[in-house]
Amino acid sequence: MNASAPTVGLVSLGCPKALVDSERILTRLVAEGYTVSPTYEGAGVVIVNTCGFLDSARAESLEAIGEALAENGRVIVTGCLGADPEAIRATHPKVLAITGPHQYEQVVQAVHAAVAPPHDPYTSLVPPQGLHLTPRHYAYLKISEGCDNRCSFCLIPQLRGDLVSRPAAEVLREAERLAQAGVKELIVISQDTSAYGRDLQHAPSLWHERSVPARLTELAQGLGELGVWVRLMYVYPYPSVDEVLPLMAEGKILPYLDIPFQHASPSVLKAMRRPAAQDRTLERLARWRSVCPDLTVRSTFIVGFPGETEADFQALLDWLAAAELDRVGCFRFEAVAGVPASTFADAVPAEVAQERWHRFMAAQKTISGRKMKARIGRKIDVLIDAVDETGAVGRSAADAPEVDGQVFLPDVSGLTVGDVVRCKVLDARDYDLIATLDAPPARPSVRERLQTRQGRRR
Numbered sequence: 001m002n003a004s005a006p007t008v009g010l011v012s013l014g015c016p017k018a019l020v021d022s023e024r025i026l027t028r029l030v031a032e033g034y035t036v037s038p039t040y041e042g043a044g045v046v047i048v049n050t051c052g053f054l055d056s057a058r059a060e061s062l063e064a065i066g067e068a069l070a071e072n073g074r075v076i077v078t079g080c081l082g083a084d085p086e087a088i089r090a091t092h093p094k095v096l097a098i099t100g101p102h103q104y105e106q107v108v109q110a111v112h113a114a115v116a117p118p119h120d121p122y123t124s125l126v127p128p129q130g131l132h133l134t135p136r137h138y139a140y141l142k143i144s145e146g147c148d149n150r151c152s153f154c155l156i157p158q159l160r161g162d163l164v165s166r167p168a169a170e171v172l173r174e175a176e177r178l179a180q181a182g183v184k185e186l187i188v189i190s191q192d193t194s195a196y197g198r199d200l201q202h203a204p205s206l207w208h209e210r211s212v213p214a215r216l217t218e219l220a221q222g223l224g225e226l227g228v229w230v231r232l233m234y235v236y237p238y239p240s241v242d243e244v245l246p247l248m249a250e251g252k253i254l255p256y257l258d259i260p261f262q263h264a265s266p267s268v269l270k271a272m273r274r275p276a277a278q279d280r281t282l283e284r285l286a287r288w289r290s291v292c293p294d295l296t297v298r299s300t301f302i303v304g305f306p307g308e309t310e311a312d313f314q315a316l317l318d319w320l321a322a323a324e325l326d327r328v329g330c331f332r333f334e335a336v337a338g339v340p341a342s343t344f345a346d347a348v349p350a351e352v353a354q355e356r357w358h359r360f361m362a363a364q365k366t367i368s369g370r371k372m373k374a375r376i377g378r379k380i381d382v383l384i385d386a387v388d389e390t391g392a393v394g395r396s397a398a399d400a401p402e403v404d405g406q407v408f409l410p411d412v413s414g415l416t417v418g419d420v421v422r423c424k425v426l427d428a429r430d431y432d433l434i435a436t437l438d439a440p441p442a443r444p445s446v447r448e449r450l451q452t453r454q455g456r457r458r
């Protein structure tokens with residue numbers, strides 16, 4: 001670390017999309033010569049990247065700002081809560097600057113004003129793949145920002161605006177740099193991944209002398225050529241998603257779809273103003289599974305939405321039993337200031353929502369336990385996330401980091417974080433698997449390494 005370089009600290013709250021924003025801000029600042037301080041005391045200024053999705057997230061963000069002010073005193077606020085500067089100033093009048101989500105330029109300017117950049121901005125201090133806050137072996141790849149939908153419970157379009165997609169070549173170049181830097185898994189994120197490129201009218205851009213349209217299928221095809229795991233998150237069940245299923249069946253991208261269904265009762269979905277609410281999702285799931293039998297489907301749901309009756313909730317449980325989803329998360333509806341649903345009549349009492357949440361999670365636990373047991377005896381690839389003297393922990397194609405299950409490999413040795421190893425499943429818990437090595441990690445021989453080094457020098 002350069003002792004004379006100006007320093008910044010960063011506290012990143014919220015979802016993976018906010019994390020990617022934090023990475024971009026840090027990448028830009030380090031490119032200018034700033035160093036990143038891991039402590040409050042070492043930082044010339046602290047950036048707090050906030051989340052404003054739910055009231056609980058707003059409270060957590062305000063608390064984090066307070067902590068940074070108490071510990072350092074010089075604080076810049078950005079991110080979703082930054083769209084409501086009055087609320088921040090009312091609690092924390094001493095913050096130096098407030099910028100909204102996606103306002104990288106403004107954050108950087110605020111940092112310049114607080115701690116002047118070093119004199120030589122051309123010194124290259126940043127690796128070509130940028131700076132990442134995730135572990136070295138996986139990275140989030142943001143393909144678009146904003147959303148054209150207007151779900152009645154969601155503040156995102158107000159905070160982040162309409163859909164703005166990145167050209168396909170720009171995304172592919174970033175993905176390529178990440179893969180070359182050793183990333184083994186790319187997790188594609190956005191607010192609405194299936195809508196990717198609509199705002200660009202799917203205009204093509206040039207990647208390796210090949211014209212790639214800004215459309216999910218072609219983007220996934222390109223990503224599938226990089227030799228790393230590619231996982232799609234936040235996909236809506238539009239008909240166009242049918243096109244990516246063959247890529248999963250052929251092993252080009254992971255057979256994994258994260259689809260936030262949110263509910264199954266038609267009247268609740270209508271009140272939620274969900275995209276694709278009218279679609280026959282069970283039929284679509286069955287069709288996808290016939291194309292790609294190994295498909296893992298993850299989803300999230302909201303219970304206790306205003307107007308949700310016991311019959312609506314029962315319809316959701318029936319749908320869940322029929323859909324047999326692999327991974328499921330569930331939230332109780334929270335009335336967030338500024339979203340239409342918060343003003344809807346027939347609010348569901350908190351204790352009813354809580355009771356439904358328990359019933360929902362119990363139903364899913366049974367489904368998940370059954371599906372996990374069905375995997376005993378199978379051979380699966382596992383990406384290693386952590387290693388210690390007692391063994392290793394990793395994830396299969398069915399497990400996104402942070403939100404899904406894990407694969408435990410007790411008593412194995414010789415593995416490194418980022419290895420992909422063939423394993424045999426020995427046992428199962430409700431959400432996790434226990435496995436053992438079926439084949440050691442494929443490592444290049446000394447001769448192959450030498451050839452690679454010589455090839456790079458040519």
Ligand code: SF4
Nearest residue numbers: 147149151154156191
């Ligand atoms: S699809 Fe709906 S829930 Fe998702 S970001 Fe857009 S408006 Fe919000």
